Structure formats: structure tokens, C-alpha cells
Amino acid sequence: MNCVTPLGLDLHSNWIALLEENTGIDMHTIGYFENIYTAKIKNLPTVRSDLTYLETMLYLALEPLVKLKNLDTKTGFILSTTKGNIDFLSEGKSEEAQLNKLAVKLAHLFGFITQPIVISHACVSGLLAVSVAKRLIQMGQFDEVFVLAGDKVSEFVLSGFGAFQAMSANPCKPFDLNRDGVTLGEAAGAILVTKSDENALVEIVGEGAINDANHISGPSRTGEGLYQSISSALKEAGIAASAIDFISAHGTATPYNDEMEAIAFSRLGMHKIPINSLKGYYGHTLGASGLLELIISIQSLQNNKLLPTKGFNLKGTSKDVNIVTQAMDIPLTYILKTASGFGGSNCAAILKKMNG
Amino acid sequence: MDRPLYISHYSKIENGRISVDGNAIFHTDEAQFFAFIKQAFKNQQIDYSKFYKMDNLSKLAFLAAEVLLNEEEDKEDIALVLSNKSASLDTDVKYQGSIQDAANFFPSPAVFVYTLANICGGEIGIRHGMKSEHVFFVSDEFDAVTIFNYATYLIKSLKAKKVLCGWVELFEENYKAVLYLVEERGTALHTTDTINKLVKN
Numbered sequence: 001m002n003c004v005t006p007l008g009l010d011l012h013s014n015w016i017a018l019l020e021e022n023t024g025i026d027m028h029t030i031g032y033f034e035n036i037y038t039a040k041i042k043n044l045p046t047v048r049s050d051l052t053y054l055e056t057m058l059y060l061a062l063e064p065l066v067k068l069k070n071l072d073t074k075t076g077f078i079l080s081t082t083k084g085n086i087d088f089l090s091e092g093k094s095e096e097a098q099l100n101k102l103a104v105k106l107a108h109l110f111g112f113i114t115q116p117i118v119i120s121h122a123c124v125s126g127l128l129a130v131s132v133a134k135r136l137i138q139m140g141q142f143d144e145v146f147v148l149a150g151d152k153v154s155e156f157v158l159s160g161f162g163a164f165q166a167m168s169a170n171p172c173k174p175f176d177l178n179r180d181g182v183t184l185g186e187a188a189g190a191i192l193v194t195k196s197d198e199n200a201l202v203e204i205v206g207e208g209a210i211n212d213a214n215h216i217s218g219p220s221r222t223g224e225g226l227y228q229s230i231s232s233a234l235k236e237a238g239i240a241a242s243a244i245d246f247i248s249a250h251g252t253a254t255p256y257n258d259e260m261e262a263i264a265f266s267r268l269g270m271h272k273i274p275i276n277s278l279k280g281y282y283g284h285t286l287g288a289s290g291l292l293e294l295i296i297s298i299q300s301l302q303n304n305k306l307l308p309t310k311g312f313n314l315k316g317t318s319k320d321v322n323i324v325t326q327a328m329d330i331p332l333t334y335i336l337k338t339a340s341g342f343g344g345s346n347c348a349a350i351l352k353k354m355n356g
Numbered sequence: 357m358d359r360p361l362y363i364s365h366y367s368k369i370e371n372g373r374i375s376v377d378g379n380a381i382f383h384t385d386e387a388q389f390f391a392f393i394k395q396a397f398k399n400q401q402i403d404y405s406k407f408y409k410m411d412n413l414s415k416l417a418f419l420a421a422e423v424l425l426n427e428e429e430d431k432e433d434i435a436l437v438l439s440n441k442s443a444s445l446d447t448d449v450k451y452q453g454s455i456q457d458a459a460n461f462f463p464s465p466a467v468f469v470y471t472l473a474n475i476c477g478g479e480i481g482i483r484h485g486m487k488s489e490h491v492f493f494v495s496d497e498f499d500a501v502t503i504f505n506y507a508t509y510l511i512k513s514l515k516a517k518k519v520l521c522g523w524v525e526l527f528e529e530n531y532k533a534v535l536y537l538v539e540e541r542g543t544a545l546h547t548t549d550t551i552n553k554l555v556k557n
Contacts, residue, residue: 083471089448089449094449097448098442100496115495117493117495117499117502118494118495119492119494120443121472122472122475132506135506135509136502136505136509138509138513140505141502156451156452156471159455159461159468160451160471162463163464163468164468208489209489209490210487210489210490211436211486212481213478213484213487214482215482216475216482232515342472342474344481
């Protein structure tokens with residue numbers, strides 16, 4: 001696994017920066033948006049002249065994983081993104097902005113033989129892509145799947161979240177009493193899902209992606225879809241909620257989202273389990289967020305180390321949740337990663353440490 | 357694990373025509389999508405004012421699901437596996453028009469929310485109370501193998517009782533929707549061949 005973010009262009013540099021509790025959020029001017037807080041990559045290198053900015057991020061994330069592997073007819077490639085090369089629209093190039101075009105270009109570049117699969121499912125895309133990889137491996141379609149996720153900060157998305165009045169004027173404060181919205185960020189993440197347990201870091205023991213069927217732009221007040229997604233994952237894993245050692249939440253820092261999550265965790269009796277949100281380090285990286293945060297959580301699992309929720313200060317949800325406020329060394333076996341997004345979407349995955 | 361799955365019903369919307377299980381239920385010569393879908397919606401006598409707020413892709417997907425599911429009961433356990441080529445590009449282009457120049461900068465949240473491909477599935481979920489597994493795939497052509505395996509997985513793993521699958525493509529005036537219901541009973545065997553023919557013909 002690997003990632004490319006404002007905190008570093010590979011996983012190792014990201015982990016070092018996270019242990020120092022550095023944030024990738026900073027003041028930037030992006031098009032019409034002057035001096036706003038976003039988590040934007042500084043000094044992204046040019047690796048090939050024929051790649052867009054987003055393609056470069058994606059390339060840098062996946063290249064170290066792919067170069068070690070033999071790609072054959074049982075090797076899958078899943079790309080997760082919400083908006084892909086959306087900047088092409090400002091130049092009137094709608095065909096160039098097609099998500100599948102982006103996936104095919106990357107697939108050719110890396111030499112995948114199978115057709116790429118694109119998942120575009122709002123802010124759960126990155127985590128859902130891992131579920132899809134697992135499911136298609138279970139069905140025998142693939143032996144291994146490279147899952148790649150990425151989105152960049154664009155005027156398109158900034159203006160939209162701005163129009164929704166969902167953006168914070170300050171760096172976001174997940175689960176905090178004074179949270180007032182998201183900080184947008186950009187990142188790419190890559191992970192290899194395989195049926196072989198040789199050298200595996202974790203086993204995906206259960207997952208689910210249940211829709212709220214309630215509202216297209218707001219989460220369910222009862223956290224129903226997230227509750228059901230986690231329940232489905234627990235059932236598949238064959239473990240009780242109390243067996244989970246740590247939850248990496250979505251925690252976007254909008255008032256409604258974090259409240260909804262706290263309610264869902266509370267309904268499952270998970271309120272005492274340590275929970276964090278990584279949005280204070282990376283902002284909300286949309287279609288990348290679920291995968292990026294899964295990767296960092298696996299790193300936590302490997303190191304038995306929990307990262308604090310940057311930006312959190314005061315309890316700010318109606319239901320108690322055990323927000324991690326300082327770095328902790330704690331033995332970890334099972335972790336839960338969740339994500340929720342527009343369209344009533346939710347996703348949950350439970351990972352078990354291998355040989356742990 | 358080895359019991360076969362079937363396609364029980366399917367719907368199609370294409371060229372001003374709506375059909376269910378191969379039988380035409382609405383047809384118009386209206387060439388414009390916007391006018392066609394409005395006429396079709398009225399013709400079906402559906403009482404659902406949210407329809408008028410949807411973008412074109414959602415209207416298309418909504419109506420294809422509506423004509424297929426209106427006789428179904430217990431819809432909560434029907435999963436939704438949708439796919440298309442252009443994701444939300446049709447609305448993306450419209451939204452881009454609202455932010456293209458500084459003098460005319462009027463981004464609308466009501467339009468922005470539809471700049472995500474999966475929202476049309478969310479609309480179907482809300483309408484039919486489908487608190488179930490949802491996913492949205494994007495591919496140049498209908499990816500029968502992936503969709504077949506995914507739907508089969510959902511039923512065999514007991515994560516869904518039935519799966520509503522298909523293709524809902526719309527960009528400008530080019531549109532096509534084919535939805536089909538996969539379950540343990542039905543007329544046509546659920547195979548990659550069957551669904552390929554159903555969607556691509």
C-alpha cells in the first residue's frame with residue numbers, strides 16, 4: 001500500500017509526519033477562492049509530460065506497488081474517484097473529463113491486461129472500492145486487485161461545497177463542539193487486495209455498504225445506513241461489536257455528519273471504543289478519503305499506535321464517543337473503517353491483523 | 357451456493373420508448389429528452405413531486421426503476437448495482453456553466469448534488485425504501501462480467517435478497533436505461549450472456 005498526500009509523496013513520509021502530528025491543511029488561493037484552507041499537495045513533481053496533475057498523483061501512488069508485480073488476466077484494476085479530471089470542463093473538453101478515459105489511460109500506462117473498473121460513489125468510493133475488490137476476488141473474477149483512489153482540490157468542488165455552506169472558515173474540527181464544516185483536500189492512495197495471505201498485512205474479515213434511503217444530500221438522523229453497514233460487516237466477520245479495538249471514522253466535521261456517526265456508533269454500543277478522524281491532517285479528500293484513511297489505519301494496526309483527532313477539542317455530539325485526543329500505544333487486532341457520503345451512501349470494513 | 361439465479365423482470369427506456377419485460381408501455385415521438393421524460397412521468401400517473409427537482413440522469417434512472425418495481429413488495433432488501441459510461445457528466449457540464457466566469461458565478465447546491473454519479477441510485481433508494489447495498493460503476497460499455505459477479509455475490513452472501521442491476525446512461529440527448537431484477541425465481545437464467553444481450557440490444 002502507498003499514498004500521495006500533502007504530508008508526503010509516499011506512505012513512509014506520511015506516517016512520520018502523522019507521528020509528529022503535522023497537518024497538510026494550509027492557506028491557499030485556488031482560482032476565485034482566495035486564502036482558503038485546503039490540504040493541497042505542494043510541489044508535485046512532473047513524472048511524465050503526458051499526465052495531468054491528478055494522473056501524476058495517481059501514478060505516484062500506484063507505481064511502487066505495480067512495478068514489483070506480474071500483471072495477468074487474473075489481476076484486476078479498480079479506480080475510485082468522484083470527479084477525475086474535472087478541470088477539463090473549464091476548457092470545454094467534456095470527453096476528456098470522462099472517468100473511464102482516465103482509468104483506461106492509467107491501465108495502459110501500467111500494463112494491466114484486464115479492463116479497468118471504475119467506482120464513483122461519492123465519498124464512500126475509496127472504501128467501497130476495497131469491498132468491491134474483495135467481493136470480485138471471492139467470486140473468482142480476480143486473484144488480486146490493485147485498488148487506486150484519488151481526487152484533487154478543484155474549483156468545481158470548492159464552489160459546490162461553498163454553495164452548500166458546508167466549508168469551514170478554519171481548518172476542520174472533527175467531532176468538536178465548534179465544528180462548522182469540511183476542509184477539502186487532495187490525495188491518492190493505492191492498495192493491493194489479494195486472495196493469498198502470503199505477506200498480507202491484514203485480512204478483510206467483513207464489510208458492508210448499506211444506503212440510508214433517506215436524503216440525497218444529508219445523512220440519516222438515526223445513522224441507519226451506517227448502523228446497518230457496520231452490522232453487516234460484523235455479521236460477516238462473526239465477531240461482536242465489542243471485539244473492535246479501534247474505529248477510523250469518516251468525521252468530516254460537518255455538524256450533521258459527525259452527529260450521525262456518533263449516533264450510529266452509540267446504537268451499536270461502540271461508544272467506548274477509541275475513535276479518530278484523520279480529516280484534521282488531510283482534509284476531506286472525497287473519493288480518496290476512504291482508501292487513504294484505511295491505509296493509515298492499517299499502518300496504525302501494524303504499529304499498535306493510535307493517532308489523535310487533530311482539530312478536536314470539546315465533545316460536540318449528543319451521544320458520547322471515545323475520541324482519541326492524544327497518541328496512544330495500544331495492542332490492536334481488529335479495526336473498523338467507515339465512510340459516508342452524498343446519496344445516502346455508507347460503507348464499513350473490518351480488518352484483522354495478520355499473525356497478530 | 358450452486359442454485360441458479362434468474363432475471364424476473366426488466367425495463368428499458370430508449371428512443372422515446374419505455375418497455376417492461378419487452379412490452380411497450382409508453383411511446384412518444386418527442387425528440388427532446390426533457391420533454392419525453394416529463395410526458396412519460398405524467399403518463400404513469402406517479403405522485404412524486406421530487407421528480408421535478410432531479411437532474412436528467414436521475415429522472416431516467418428513477419422512471420426505469422419505477423416501472424419495474426411498482427408491483428414489487430418488500431423492497432428494503434433489493435440491492436442496487438448501477439453503471440454507465442458518462443457518470444454525472446451531463447450535470448457536471450451544466451454546473452460548470454454556473455461557475456465558468458467570475459461575472460456569472462452562481463453555483464447552486466441543488467445542481468451540485470447531482471454532480472455525483474451515485475445520486476440517481478440514491479433517488480431510487482429513497483423512492484422505494486431500499487436500505488440496501490448500493491454501488492455505481494463507470495465503464496465505456498456495460499461490463500457484464502463484473503456486474504454479473506457482483507450481483508451474484510450479493511445474493512449468495514445473503515447481503516441482499518434481490519438485486520436491481522443495469523445501465524443508466526445519459527449525456528446531452530443520448531440516453532438509454534436498461535434495468536433488470538435478479539433473484540432466485542424468474543424466467544431467464546442470470547448469465548453474463550443474458551444480461552449482455554438484454555443491455556446491449
